[in-house]
Amino acid sequence: MAENKFFKDIDDSLERYQQELCEFLRIPSVSAYSENSDAMRCSAEWLLGRLLDIGFHGDLIETNGWPIMLARHEHRKEAPTLLIYGHYDVQPEVPLEEWKTPPFEPSIRNGAIFARGANDDKGQLYTYVKALESYQRVRGELPLNIIFLAEGEEEIGSKNLLRFLKENGDKLRSDIFFVSDSSMLSKDIPAVTCGFRGIVSFEIALQTMKKDLHSGLFGGIALNATEVITTLLAKMKNEDGHITIPGFYDDVRPLSSRECEAMAHLPYDEAAVAKSLGMAMLHGEKGCSAIEKKSARPTLNINGIWGGFTGEGPKTVIPARAFAKISSRLVPNQSPEKVFRCFENFIRENIPTGVETDIRFLFGATPVVTEIDDPNVRMAAEAIEEAFGKAPAFIRSGGTIHIISEIKDSLKIPSMLILGWGRPENGSHSPNECFYVKDFRNAIRSLCLLFDKIASNGQDK
Amino acid sequence: MAENKFFKDIDDSLERYQQELCEFLRIPSVSAYSENSDAMRCSAEWLLGRLLDIGFHGDLIETNGWPIMLARHEHRKEAPTLLIYGHYDVQPEVPLEEWKTPPFEPSIRNGAIFARGANDDKGQLYTYVKALESYQRVRGELPLNIIFLAEGEEEIGSKNLLRFLKENGDKLRSDIFFVSDSSMLSKDIPAVTCGFRGIVSFEIALQTMKKDLHSGLFGGIALNATEVITTLLAKMKNEDGHITIPGFYDDVRPLSSRECEAMAHLPYDEAAVAKSLGMAMLHGEKGCSAIEKKSARPTLNINGIWGGFTGEGPKTVIPARAFAKISSRLVPNQSPEKVFRCFENFIRENIPTGVETDIRFLFGATPVVTEIDDPNVRMAAEAIEEAFGKAPAFIRSGGTIHIISEIKDSLKIPSMLILGWGRPENGSHSPNECFYVKDFRNAIRSLCLLFDKIASNGQDK
Numbered sequence: 001m002a003e004n005k006f007f008k009d010i011d012d013s014l015e016r017y018q019q020e021l022c023e024f025l026r027i028p029s030v031s032a033y034s035e036n037s038d039a040m041r042c043s044a045e046w047l048l049g050r051l052l053d054i055g056f057h058g059d060l061i062e063t064n065g066w067p068i069m070l071a072r073h074e075h076r077k078e079a080p081t082l083l084i085y086g087h088y089d090v091q092p093e094v095p096l097e098e099w100k101t102p103p104f105e106p107s108i109r110n111g112a113i114f115a116r117g118a119n120d121d122k123g124q125l126y127t128y129v130k131a132l133e134s135y136q137r138v139r140g141e142l143p144l145n146i147i148f149l150a151e152g153e154e155e156i157g158s159k160n161l162l163r164f165l166k167e168n169g170d171k172l173r174s175d176i177f178f179v180s181d182s183s184m185l186s187k188d189i190p191a192v193t194c195g196f197r198g199i200v201s202f203e204i205a206l207q208t209m210k211k212d213l214h215s216g217l218f219g220g221i222a223l224n225a226t227e228v229i230t231t232l233l234a235k236m237k238n239e240d241g242h243i244t245i246p247g248f249y250d251d252v253r254p255l256s257s258r259e260c261e262a263m264a265h266l267p268y269d270e271a272a273v274a275k276s277l278g279m280a281m282l283h284g285e286k287g288c289s290a291i292e293k294k295s296a297r298p299t300l301n302i303n304g305i306w307g308g309f310t311g312e313g314p315k316t317v318i319p320a321r322a323f324a325k326i327s328s329r330l331v332p333n334q335s336p337e338k339v340f341r342c343f344e345n346f347i348r349e350n351i352p353t354g355v356e357t358d359i360r361f362l363f364g365a366t367p368v369v370t371e372i373d374d375p376n377v378r379m380a381a382e383a384i385e386e387a388f389g390k391a392p393a394f395i396r397s398g399g400t401i402h403i404i405s406e407i408k409d410s411l412k413i414p415s416m417l418i419l420g421w422g423r424p425e426n427g428s429h430s431p432n433e434c435f436y437v438k439d440f441r442n443a444i445r446s447l448c449l450l451f452d453k454i455a456s457n458g459q460d461k
Numbered sequence: 462m463a464e465n466k467f468f469k470d471i472d473d474s475l476e477r478y479q480q481e482l483c484e485f486l487r488i489p490s491v492s493a494y495s496e497n498s499d500a501m502r503c504s505a506e507w508l509l510g511r512l513l514d515i516g517f518h519g520d521l522i523e524t525n526g527w528p529i530m531l532a533r534h535e536h537r538k539e540a541p542t543l544l545i546y547g548h549y550d551v552q553p554e555v556p557l558e559e560w561k562t563p564p565f566e567p568s569i570r571n572g573a574i575f576a577r578g579a580n581d582d583k584g585q586l587y588t589y590v591k592a593l594e595s596y597q598r599v600r601g602e603l604p605l606n607i608i609f610l611a612e613g614e615e616e617i618g619s620k621n622l623l624r625f626l627k628e629n630g631d632k633l634r635s636d637i638f639f640v641s642d643s644s645m646l647s648k649d650i651p652a653v654t655c656g657f658r659g660i661v662s663f664e665i666a667l668q669t670m671k672k673d674l675h676s677g678l679f680g681g682i683a684l685n686a687t688e689v690i691t692t693l694l695a696k697m698k699n700e701d702g703h704i705t706i707p708g709f710y711d712d713v714r715p716l717s718s719r720e721c722e723a724m725a726h727l728p729y730d731e732a733a734v735a736k737s738l739g740m741a742m743l744h745g746e747k748g749c750s751a752i753e754k755k756s757a758r759p760t761l762n763i764n765g766i767w768g769g770f771t772g773e774g775p776k777t778v779i780p781a782r783a784f785a786k787i788s789s790r791l792v793p794n795q796s797p798e799k800v801f802r803c804f805e806n807f808i809r810e811n812i813p814t815g816v817e818t819d820i821r822f823l824f825g826a827t828p829v830v831t832e833i834d835d836p837n838v839r840m841a842a843e844a845i846e847e848a849f850g851k852a853p854a855f856i857r858s859g860g861t862i863h864i865i866s867e868i869k870d871s872l873k874i875p876s877m878l879i880l881g882w883g884r885p886e887n888g889s890h891s892p893n894e895c896f897y898v899k900d901f902r903n904a905i906r907s908l909c910l911l912f913d914k915i916a917s918n919g920q921d922k
Contacts, residue, residue, distance in 0.1 A: 197677060201775040210739030215762045216658065216860025219790045220754035221734075221743040226763040227698070234695030237688070273682075278671030278781075280815025282682040293681035301676045302687040303778050308765035309786060314662040314823040316788050316861075317764050320739075325770060327777050329680045354741025362775040399677025400777075424678075 006448040009134045014441055017130045018113065020050065021440070022106040024088075024122050025115040031066055031089035031156045040066045040152050043088045047129070051148055054133045058148070063160035066152030070171070073132070074145040080454060081145040083174035085407065086125030086181060087154035090117035091429045098431035112426075112434040120428035123435035124180045124421050124443070125150060131447030138448070143455035147174055151403070154181070157363075158403040169410055176376055176454065177413040179404055182397055182420030184439070185266065190384045190392040190446075192377055193418035194259075197295070198330035198367035199400040200339050201303075204229065204347060207356040209320040212308070218318055223352060225322035226307040232350055233302060233324060240286040243300045243328075247342040253332045255296055258372050262394040263291050295396040298339075299329040325362070329398060336364025365402040366409060368416070376415045379453040380446075384419070387445035419446070467909040470595045475902055478591045479574065481511065482901070483567040485549075485583050486576040492527055492550035492617045501527040501613050504549045508590070512609055515594045519609070524621035527613030531632070534593075535606040541915060542606040544635035546868065547586030547642060548615035551578035552890045559892035573887075573895040581889035584896035585641045585882050585904070586611060592908030599909070604916035608635055612864070615642070619864040630871055637837055637915065638874040640865055643858055643881030645900070646727065651845045651853040651907075653838055654879035655720075658756070659791035659828035660861040661801050662764075665690065665808060668817040670781040673769070679779055684813060686783035687768040693811055694785060697761060701747040704761045704789075708803040714793045716757055719833050723855040724752050756857040759800075760790040786823075790859060797825025826863040827870060829877070837876045840914040841907075845880070848906035880907070 010017075029043035030036055044060050044067045051058060051071040058071025066089065074081070093103035093116045101107035103116035113123065128148070136142055149172065151161040165172070182193040208223040215222075238244050255263070270290050274282050284293040293299075307322030309315035328339060344359050351357050370377060372394055384392040397418070408416055421443035427433040471478075490504035491497055505521050505528045512519060512532040519532025527550065535542070554564035554577045562568035564577035574584065589609070597603055610633065612622040626633070643654040669684040676683075699705050716724070731751050735743045745754040754760075768783030770776035789800060805820050812818050831838060833855055845853040858879075869877055882904035888894040 197680075199677075199777065201777065203775075208740065213738065214860065215760070215764065215788060216660075216790060216858070218738070218755060219658075219760035219762055219859055220745045220749075220756075220758055221751050222738065223740055223744045224762055226766045227694070230691040230694040230763065230766065231698075233688070233691040237692075277674065277679070277683065279669065279684055280813075283684045283813070284681045288681075290682050294679060295681075297681055299676070299680035301680055301685055301777075301779050302691065302769065303676065303776055304769035304771045304780065305687045305691065305783070306767045306771045308763065310765045310767045310784070314664075314786065314788065315764055316660065316662065316762075318762050319765065322766070323771070325775065327676060327775065329677060352741075352744070397677070398680055399675065429675075 005138045006134060007445055009138050010441060010444050010448070013130070013134065014437070017444070018108070018437060018440070021113065021123060021126050022115070024126060025106045025113070025117055026104055028104045029089050029117070029152065030092050031153050032092050040089065044069045044150070044152055047088050047150055050129050054129070054136060056148065061164065063164065065160045068152070068161055068164055069150040071148040072146065073142055076143060076145055079144050080175040081147060081173070082176050082178055083147045083149060083172055083413065084128050084178040084180065085149050085404070086128070087121045087152065088125070088150045089152040089155050090122070091120070091155050095431060100432055108437070111438060112436045114432055114434045116433055118433050118435035119422040119426040120433065121154065121181045123440060127421055127440060127443035127447060128178070128180060131444045131451065134444060135448045135451050144451060147172060154403065161403055162406055165406060165410055172407070172411055174411070174413055175415060177408060177416040179401070179416065179418040181401060182418045183422040183424055184420060185393040185395055187423045187425065188390065189267070190388045190390060191395045191420060192380055192384065192392050193370070193397050193420060194372050194377070194394050195332065195369035195396040196367065196404060196418070197398055197400050198334060198336055198365045198405060199327055200330060200336035200364045201325070201327040201362040202340060202343065203360045203362055204324045204326065205321065205358040206351070207321045212320045213318045215316040215318050222318045223355070224318050226319045228352060228355060229305065229307065229322040229324055232347065233305070235350055236300060236346070241284050243298070245342050245346045248339060249298070251333045251335065251338065252298060259296070262372065263289065263296065266291050266393050266395065295398040296331055298331050298334060301327055303327055329400065330367050332367045332369045334367060336366060340364065363402070365400050366405040368405045368408055370416045370418060374415055375457065376417055376454065379457065380417050380419060380450055383449035383453060384446045386449055388442045466599045467595060468906055470599050471902060471905050471909070474591070474595065475898070478905070479569070479898060479901070482574065482584060482587050483576070485587060486567045486574070486578055487565055489565045490550050490578070490613065491553050492614050493553050501550065505530045505611070505613055508549050508611055511590050515590070515597060516603070517607070517609065522625065524625065526621045529613070529622055529625055530611040532609040533607065534603055537604060537606055540605050541636040542608060542634070543637050543639055544608045544610060544633055544874065545589050545639040545641065546610050546865070547589070548582045548613065549586070549611045550613040550616050551583070552581070552616050556892060561893055569898070572899060573897045575893055575895045577894055579894050579896035580883040580887035581894065582615065582642045584901060588882055588901060588904035588908060589639070589641060592905045592912065595905060596909045596912050605912060608633060615864065622864055623867055626867060626871055633868070633872055635872070635874055636876060638869060638877040640862070640877065640879040642862060643879045644883040644885055645881060646854040646856055648884045648886070649851065650728070651849045651851060652856045652881060653841055653845065653853050654831070654858050654881060655833055655838070655855050656793065656830035656857040657828065657861055657865060658859055659795060659797055659826045659866065660788055661791060661797035661825045662786070662788040662823040663801060663804065664821045664823055665785045665787065666782065666819040666821070667812070668782045673781045674779040676777040676779050683779045684816070685779050687780045689813060689816060690766065690768065690783040690785055693808065694763060694766070696811055697807070702745050704759070706803050706807045709759070709800060712794045712796065712799065713759060717833070723833065724750065724757065727752050727854050727856065756859040757792055759792050759795060762788055764788055790861065791828045793828045793830045795828060797827060801825065824863070826861050827866040829866045829869055831877045831879060835876055836918065837878055837915065840918065841878050841880060841911055844910035844914060845907045847910055849903045
């Protein structure tokens with residue numbers, strides 16, 4: 001059986017695959033550190049090297065920031081082209097003292113590789129490289145065209161990849177868009193991610209008076225900016241957790257019956273999750289399930305608020321200025337620009353006369369959704385079930401990967417597969433980040449099987 | 462006429478009185494600077510010296526902080542005893558670059574003495590010393606007993622005077638309590654201050670979850686601490702500016718008809734004040750006049766609020782912790798402790814289950830009120846009218862001088878006179894603080910006349 005050949009090759013190579021991943025993880029490619037040029041370049045070159053080893057050609061593309069790695073394997077004009085996206089940069093390793101073993105000295109214990117980037121995204125990304133290797137060894141050749149794109153700025157906003165995309169979109173034309181940067185539902189249940197929420201993020205600055213005033217001399221007649229902002233923010237949601245901004249929900253696409261059904265079957269222990277987060281219960285919109293609230297419903301969160309005196313002890317001041325950072329996660333078909341305008345209108349209508357109001361758009365990303373009926377989604381689910389021995393859940397991620405919606409929208413790629421092999425508890429962005437070797441293996445298996453299915457399907461067309 | 466003799470003596474001595482005040486102002490007695498021992502001691506000794514010059518005896522009293530100056534002139538067992546309170550310490554001079562002339566090099570221009578402390582409180586306090594001198598020169602002797610108390614920590618909380626008061630209250634027993642630390646209504650209208658508001662100040666710290674969470678992964682089910690605190694704070698006042706904390710207004714003593722009348726006659730240009738503060742209009746409680754709101758009504762102000770990410774740019778975090786500093790100015794007969802308990806109850810009842818809440822009392826001060834019908838108040842008003850050529854307004858100060866309520870309450874002094882000679886625009890605590898020579902003179906006149914009236918009244922008893 002074909003499966004067995006893949007599985008056998010992967011098992012035979014697994015020790016070496018792991019060691020290679022550890023090599024990749026040893027490169028401290030923290031994109032946030034501006035003096036990190038050597039490590040960033042080294043990381044991109046290392047990844048490119050592993051693709052050149054297996055028949056790709058490619059280069060590093062220079063940008064105003066960290067280089068983009070773009071490698072191609074295109075020998076079959078008639079076959080579908082897969083665009084594989086991931087990133088070779090990692091989050092800062094701080095706080096260093098909380099790591100049990102050093103973040104850039106990978107350590108394997110309890111079946112997992114511990115290192116910064118093990119899960120996000122080097123480990124997950126590397127499953128594609130090794131699947132492409134095993135596939136070629138077993139099948140002799142690659143029946144698909146592959147464009148392998150890895151950036152070094154995902155953790156800092158993808159600014160230069162966005163620019164590259166605008167100018168060189170035609171270099172990335174493809175039929176299926178693979179995204180390596182998501183996660184499984186739980187340690188036992190793999191997943192196909194059918195969408196990411198979008199986001200709109202903005203900042204409000206209010207000034208109610210020329211300057212801060214003495215609360216004794218002016219208390220009772222002054223206009224306290226922190227009071228204005230708290231009153232304003234409190235008005236944005238009602239007691240049922242519904243957002244009260246006029247127009248906010250207008251473009252929310254209701255879940256289809258298949259989506260509802262898929263969500264209803266997901267196991268989710270609300271009490272356990274609440275306990276693990278240190279809450280008496282899960283909160284949010286009345287009338288929605290927890291899964292729906294955290295992945296398929298739009299949200300509104302204050303990310304930061306400040307104004308007045310925040311030092312030690314008392315200061316009896318009436319603050320003249322107050323600030324808040326706010327963001328909303330968006331769902332299909334909400335638009336960041338349109339939702340931002342709803343907020344703007346609401347704020348201007350609910351601020352007392354004479355208050356100077358500065359509302360600044362910080363960033364936005366369109367929600368993305370993979371149609372659950374897409375044949376590629378079905379094939380991915382079958383491949384994962386064969387590889388993991390367990391059917392994947394169809395989930396939506398509550399998060400946002402800005403660059404994904406940009407790539408999908410600007411390149412108009414018809415099909416998207418968001419396949420994640422990390423467990424939620426793997427600690428992306430946290431100390432002691434890890435990636436399970438078993439998941440690494442099953443992911444490579446899944447991809448080999450899926451490439452086979454896509455190739456047959458493509459040839460059947 | 463008696464008046465003329467006082468006025469003539471004061472006019473004859475005015476040049477010297479001014480020069481002496483400038484000497485006092487040259488001593489940089491900033492109490493906030495912990496390395497300022499020489500200047501603090503020098504300032505207290507200088508003031509004591511001027512009282513010894515005119516027949517007082519006294520000493521500096523050592524404390525854990527800056528010395529207390531206590532001087533006495535008690536030759537008339539049967540006569541009333543006046544306790545005069547003020548302070549010889551001053552606020553820090555920063556920002557230095559905003560001063561037109563150096564803060565500790567007094568400069569006389571446009572009829573005013575410019576220096577740190579000119580208004581708050583050295584200039585105002587020194588009117589008493591010079592009134593006592595002129596009085597004795599004109600009348601030959603002092604028909605009253607005087608206890609002259611000046612502290613060096615008014616600007617930093619009066620902690621050591623409070624301690625002294627607890628242990629040595631009997632040394633300050635007196636019949637009339639004079640407070641030198643208030644102001645006129647405006648540059649043309651002198652004032653008798655009939656009360657200070659009290660205050661209660663506290664801090665709220667909320668924790669809704671173990672730690673900050675990712676707004677993508679948990680947005681929709683997490684409990685945002687900044688949302689909890691803004692919702693809570695917004696609930697504390699209704700749209701009419703009334704405070705909604707149950708029990709908050711319970712002990713507010715309604716204004717008497719005489720108090721209402723006195724307030725109704727005060728000139729107050731709301732539009733001009735609003736404009737000068739940079740507001741479209743004055744705000745606050747519906748149904749109250751501006752004068753009432755800023756001096757005779759209790760208030761609620763957020764002095765500071767903070768939580769979540771407050772740096773540059775976006776961060777899509779759900780904050781687990783949020784903080785606010787809050788204070789209420791209180792009016793007779795509200796108690797800081799009781800009002801604090803009202804807030805505590807309200808907060809605990811309005812916080813979602815499971816939120817860790819820490820409510821910390823920072824400080825409190827009881828409101829003080831001078832009965833407008835007190836014969837001493839009447840005599841003070843008459844003296845001021847004769848000296849200034851203009852009847853004083855009866856005002857209440859919206860501010861709080863903690864030590865005053867402590868002195869009045871603990872010593873049970875039957876009568877209190879809060880007489881201020883500074884103009885509101887004299888810039889206490891600000892750069893270019895000043896005190897008008899004309900007001901300095903009229904204040905000394907007022908006090909001489911008032912001592913005479915009190916002495917005759919006392920002998921009439």
